[in-house]
Amino acid sequence: MSDTDMPRLLEPGKRDGRDPNALSFREARPASICEVASWPDRLEAVANELSKSCGVNLPKGPGGFTAGGGKRLCWLAFGRFLVISEDATTTAALKERISTDDGSVVDLGHARYGVRIEGEKAAAVLNKAVAIDLDIAAFPAGALAQAPIHHIPVLIMRLDDARFDVFAPSSLAQAFVDWLEDAAQEFGYHIGAPGGLS
Structure with a gap:
């Protein structure tokens, strides 16, 4: 799918919260x-x-x-x-x-909206809403889970120690992004340019 096919909900360059370098978010846009x-x-x-x-x-x-x-x-x-x-x-x-x-x-190309969450506090910000143990020992790289975040059904995929991809229904993507930015205020975050799976 092209960049024009999906809404851009995360604003590249935005920095907010206590330490904007603590977490990074970007849209994950597979083809x-x-x-x-x-x-x-x-x-x-x-x-x-x-x-x-x-x-x-x-x-x-x-x-x-x-x-x-x-x-x-x-x-x-x-x-x-x-x-x-x-x-x-x-x-x-x-x-x-x-x-x-x-x-x-x-x-499901137009029905899912992906976000890459990266940083030492990535699991902590997700655990504000997800009742799954996201410690690396319990939820290692290559693990995935379907869970609700703020009443939004999402798919969480752990890539490595400090990176997750989360896919939400496109129709609820704005609500998910709003929750994520609010939940991350405690730690701080910055938003990068959209990218693919790498």
Whole structure:
């Protein structure tokens, strides 16, 4: 998707709070996002095709993601996957490769708004609303969780010790950004230019 396709809710260059260098936020704008669901008896076929098409191994199970080659393969729940990609053709390619006899592919590119949260206090700011232990020992790199933030259903992905990507429904993105900036006041933050998955 292009920059003109999605609203710009985070204002690049903005600095606020006690220490503006404590946290950084930026819009995370992959080129495509799709949800893939397998029919109950076709999970193995769909999972194998996803791994092959994305060029990455499957996560060990629900609640994790793997990444490589500009793609993330996320296992959300039994029979439900999310593919986030820097390649704008990924969703269309998966629609061709996954038979409707095996499952379905739904384009979510315009339905999700991503934010990269980075800094030593990244987990702390999320834990103001998320009742999940985000300590690195309990929620390591490659872990994901679906949780409500300020009554907004979001997907939280841990990239490493100090970086998370959070995807919210586009229709509720403004409410999520408002919450995030307010929650981060205690620590301070600055906003960078939009970017992709790297």
